[in-house]
Amino acid sequence: MADVLIGLDVGTTATKAQAFSVDGRVLAAASGGYGLITPRPGWVEQSPDDLIRAAGETLRQVLGQLESHDRVLGLALSSQGGTTIPVGADGRPTYNAISWMDQRGETQARRVREVLSADYIHTTTGWPLQNLLPLQHIAWLRDNCRDCFSATRRFVFVNDFIGHWLSGEYAMDPTSAGITQLFNILVGDWEDRLLAVAGVERQQMSPIVPCGLSIGRVTASASAEIGLPEGTPVVNGAHDQYCAAVGAGVMRPGEVLLSCGTAWVLLAVPDTPDAGLAAQMAVGRHAIDGRWGAIRSLGGVGTSVEWLLDTVWGGRDAGQAREPLYRAMNAEASAAVPGVDGLRFYPLAGGHANTYGPGRGGFIGLTLSHSRGDMARAVMEGIAFELRWVIEEMRTAGVAVSNLRMVGGASASPVWPQIVADVANVEVTLPDTREAAGRGAAILAGVGIGLFANPEAGYAAFAGRETQLQPQPEHVARYEDAFESYRRGALQIEASQTRCTQRTQ
Known part of the structure; x- marks a missing residue:
């Protein structure tokens, strides 16, 4: 019999579920995709039902791959950030999910600039004001879809939407809240001034619960739908990049996640939020309590x-x-x-x-x-x-970079990671996984049920053989x-x- 932790990674176009043993071996995995809806140029939506369907299908497939005597101890979510889902009193969506890629909020962003300074928004939320984050999504619904806005009792995002489907409870993690432009990263809670600009009240937002804390248990209805035993603990996870940081061991200053896909995304651990802001990075709270994260993307370089x-x-x-x-x-x-x-x-x-x-x-x-x-x-x-070039800008601003922990497609190349080490003159570590987000979510699940004292201990239990690449002089x-x-x-x-x-x- 194996004790099992599940990481459910709900991404932009696909959901991946992975089951891990408590020492980090992958026991089962499944994935399922879904499309984007583009009703007008610049608009990008998703069907919330598609997100639920894919989560259910992948979980059922993973459970079907496990041995009958294996025991699921708990699960946690890794999720895309910045996608807005308005729901009514019955928990059903009142509008499609508005994607983090959606650009319709230009007018709303301009109006925000008229009442709040750019510096206030950047330092409070960790992000410069943009057209494509939930502050603008919600304000757009208020201005352009009055019936939908009036029928909405709560504004949720992918993590608390799926978490509610599993557990019946709403909970928002700080890493995902930090990508809404409605959250004060310095205080660690929703920001009333920003909520007022969007036209919503605090009770319409899910309570903030730290990453790695239990938010509830699998309900009878969810159990009947997906096969997880009723009462299985559901633990608050994190935004996918922060879950990937946990899964790749990026938890201390100097360690930097390098996630290589269509975009190359860096996630550093600055000593202070000011250092990340000075480096033109998007700053938020790390999944590790008391630590900061700072993200910068080289968008599209993988193309x-x-x-x-x-x-x-x-x-x-x-x-x-x-x-x-x-x-x-x-x-x-x-x-x-x-x-x-x-x-x-x-x-x-x-x-x-x-x-x-x-x-x-x-x-x-x-x-x-x-x-x-x-x-x-x-x-x-x-x-x-x-x-x-970006690493030099980070260091100039005071963000330490001593070890790049590289995951994603380029990390599998036999030549590219060494090129990175030599060009950047920095140590490169290749963790023994290319799917770090799901592993990070499973580690947080282990923290939430008390199996691991903290994410660092969980990573130590999960980590297998790592490859270290040193710069060649x-x-x-x-x-x-x-x-x-x-x-x-x-x-x-x-x-x-x-x-x-x-x-x-």
Whole structure:
């Protein structure tokens, strides 16, 4: 018989459920997807019922993979942040979930700026004012959907929506609350001035419950629907990036999560919120009580690799057989020399050269002697140069970076993590998981039931073999000059784009 902890990761387009033994072995896993609804340009919604359906299906599949005598001790959620779900008195949605990607709140953001200073909003919420967070979602519903707004008794988000479905209780964790622009990160509670601007009252928001505390137990109705035993503890989890930080062991100053997907996301642990704000990072409360988190994203840089795979390696014609192409690309990139004889690549999105030209990038210094392996290495190096640029900005602002803990697709490359270590001149750790968010949620579940004293103890119990990569001195020296060349080129490209923009206005 195995004792089991479940992490349920409810993401933007898919939900993943994982069952772990108490020493961190993955016993079962399942995933299920759902679509986005785009009724108008800039609008992005989701069906709340789709979120429930996918959560139920993945949990049923995971339970079906376990042995009949295995015992589920508890579960916790990792969830996308910043997606708003208005619900009525019966707990049913009064409108679709408005996604964190939705841009409809421009008018509402402008009105917020008229009554509250940008500095107040940034320092209070940890985020600069934007069009796409729940403060603007709720104000938009107030201004444009009066019937829906009047029928809404509570404004919830993905974590407390799914948590209520499982346990019958509403609870909001501080990491997710910090992505609403309705939460005071310094006080650790909802901010009345911001709630008033949105037109809602405090009782319409779920109570704030720390990460890793039990919020209730699986209800009879949820048990009948998904098969979890009635009474199974449901523990408050965290926003997916903070769960990933727990699952990858990013809990102390100096440790930085590097989550590599379409976007490359850094999550650091600053000593103070001011340091994170000065580094142009989105600051919030960590899932570790008493500690801070600060997030910065290199949005879209991963698309450059997919583009190269499609256009140079024939990925568009390969159907589902992309894995052999990735292996070939990594092998040829590994054979190329560091610095690629002056070949530089500027990412198609997410880089310092993209300020005026999102979706545009390219190679500089390409010669007839360069191979496709050289091009692949230049793409990897270009993204690593952007990463180093951000790390330098973080350090200048007082955010320590001594160890990058790398998860996600790029972490599986046999060459890219070492490029990152050499370019950034920092130790890189590869945890023994690529799905850190689900593991972090399971660790928090273990904390909530008293199995682990704290998340650090849970990570120590879960962690298997980690790979440590040290910067190679001979490559570090070569990359110093290459990075300065890259930075000069990016600034020149930005200046050129600025001039072109001014001429067309």
